[in-house]
Amino acid sequence: MKRVYYILNLIVFLFVAQFLGCKKDPPSYPVGSNAYVNNWILDSLRRYYLWNESLPKKVNKDQDPQLFFKSLLHANDRFSYMVNPEDPGSFPKSNRNQFGFDYSTVSSADGKLVFGVVKYVYSDSPASRNGLKRGDYISKINGQQLTAANAVVLQNELLIGDKGQLTLAALENNSLKDIRTVDLNMGMLVEQPILRETFHLNAKTIAYLYINDFSRGIAQSAMSDFTVFKNENVDALIVDLRYNPGGQVAEAAGIAGLISGLPFDTPFIIYTGNKNGGRKTESIGQSASGDRTLQYQQVLETGLKLKEVYILTSATTASAAEILINNLKPYVNVITVGETTRGKDQASFVIKDMRPSKTISWEMHPIIYKLSNALGAGDYAAGIVPQYHANEFESLPLKALPSLDDPLIQHAIGLIGGSKSLDKRGASKQSSVSSLRILTDSKREQTNQNILHINN
Template identity: 25%
Template sequence: MRLLKISLLFILILSLNSCFDDRDDNAIAASEINDFVWKGMNAVYLYKDEIPDLANDRFTSNEDYGNYLNDFSDPLDLFESVIFQRETVDRFSVIRDDYIAFEQLLAGTSKSNGLEFNLYLEPGSDTEVFGIIRLVLNNSIASNLGLQRGQVFDAVNSTPLNVNNLNELLGQDSYTLNFGTYNDNGTDTVEDDTITSTTNSQALTKETYTENPVHQTTIIDVDGENVGYLVYNGFNRNFDNQLNEAFSELQASNVQHLVLDLRYNPGGSVLTASYLGSMITGQFTGDVYSKLVYNSGLQELNSNFDFVSSFNGNTINSLNLNKVYVLTTSRSASASELVINSLSAYIDVVQIGDFTTGKTQASITIYDSPDFSSSEINPNHTYAMQPLVANSINVNDVAVPGTGLAPNITLIESPRNFGTLGDINEPLLAAAIADIQGLGRFSQQRIDFRVIQTDLNIKPLEEGMYIDTDDVILNRLNLK
């Protein structure tokens, strides 16, 4: 990665000085948090030019500025008032009231029982809900108890799940899952499918847990050729060595094909994403992998991330492939999309699964400090923000569309057959193997199960992607 030539810290200071005096000016009667929100968004927001209230000449005096801030009793209201087209364009900028907890999340640490699950409305009902375990995290409470992907549950603490109680029941630190079975009743239609309760159950308690995103590495023999299968669940810089070790295993096995499973990968470090691209290839070292483009006032920060051959003194284990299979769902976001978008400019990328999230922008974690870094943070509160600050594009200046990246082979994970990750009969992996064998590409008829959207299942880096840069600039930038 080419280090940014202009210090973001320096540019931020210039931006602030162009507007108003330091926050301690007694003329500013608004809360410190509101002051932080406006100045931070004015300094770095990607869509600043689209928001008149963020213009450098918006206020004629400190009094005018103070009166504006005092109109907002809640910092969240001020933050939302300067977001550009929340429903369609900027779906991802956030303000957080506890940056300490958030920093732990960025490191991959959270309270978890080790389960990730999908929630659906039961066929024929607008209120009854059932869930399916989609992932059991390694070395977690759930894995130690023997829970498995594909298990169906329809109640918690013996209370049937519905749209009104699921957040309360599944949001507890301790609860008992009551399992059921999914019955398709021998037909192709969903309408007559049923969920049958059973007497099986399992008590679960959440604990502090750090996930190693390198979830599974498997070597599969396909007609005498080695196919590498890698389940990677988050671009976490703390586990770059483990990712490189996984590719060492793939390299030692002389894999001729790679199936990269990003179906539950919500994003993370864009620097790690460039390492991953370099591990898959190896023949493009020094070429541009991806680019960042900032707002009109921060064009000096526009930067490139290159394919590399090493990181932190470690030689990257590269496979030198000209083709890769990538498995996706609608939860594949940000850095996952960056990998597909960036690699597709250089090699053949066969995407199997569902449309991805559709997220191409970058965000930065900023704090209430003199330069918005994590140094000298205002001790009077714990608010921090993650506004979008840049667009991520590939070497050909192509961005990920807001509608997501379209699969070459469409296969939607179905409650009828989740399969086992790494099993050659698991539908998405089976489709990749069939294509490798030259058996032709196929797409299933889409069966639309009614998915329940909830924050219960949000991963620490959900829909996030951050950029690690020179500490002189800022300690962390985030592609969101």
């Protein structure tokens, strides 16, 4: 009996020893090597990435980290990116960051006329300090005439340099006439992220609020504007998000609260992640307080408690701006005017090395959640289609914002009931350049870089 017991123990010992001998230790990579960084990237994506089940089993971890990261992204992922704060060259570039303006290159229907249209100039920027303004026409970039063939190339040239030159032109009789050049040098810019106006038309008091983005603190800043609107007893509100590429979900929730006055516990947003992340619902108060820039009770004291809001949109309305539209809909009649939005129904949070002995400098911004409103409505990857279509390029030159001659503002005011006053004004249209086709849009590129961020 003892002999049998001894033999059984020996067999078990040998089996365990064989099993342990075959099991491989986790790979150890030299700190700072590509493999070391890429191993961290892969492990993080396997835990958080929305499409983590599509990640490849076998990978080459010796690649450049940014190339490695891009190679792992799902075919449906249009927005995830990674940057290294220690390497400025790893950050996405934009006209806004370089020079402080955005423009579109457009062509006439027959393709014979191609020119740039300045859409937005930041209030204190290299562009504004050199006299560039909304509505200016660009005939040349760095001395080269804009054409359908080189529009993208010339836009990229502006982004890779720290200086550039624009040739401004007048548009006369369906042709361009050069009038002056503007030299641009990369420099500091100060934004005016919110513009406020009140229109008194047809015995109606109409509030207008332009919001340039949803960066941290925007909702707190907007409370003073909503206080003005509240004191003026406005009849309607127009929120202009046409150039808003998004930002923080907390800021979108804060503005939603200022518009609606919804109680703290009102369901606002549903996050759906992978099997690790699951599904969670967050109230408007929780969301608005997420980045700790405001107290939701202040929002309730300041909010307008509207049952209807008019929102202006374009193809560069994205991310948190789309959240404001989609997630107000269960509670407020949201009337959209403009063009179909960008279609970012996804969110991220920053993934970085949080250890005291930080050995990885890279920061990832991968897509982690799909988004929907309190009713479960989402899936707007193709964009949110406006109820009323309007194109700001149907009336040239573009007017300074806010202007009653702007097609989007004019259309919204007409819906509100101020159209009789507008009929007397009339918009200044340039009929010789009808049916313009957009070839490039510098602001659209920025929307690719703005992922809706939540606080993890």
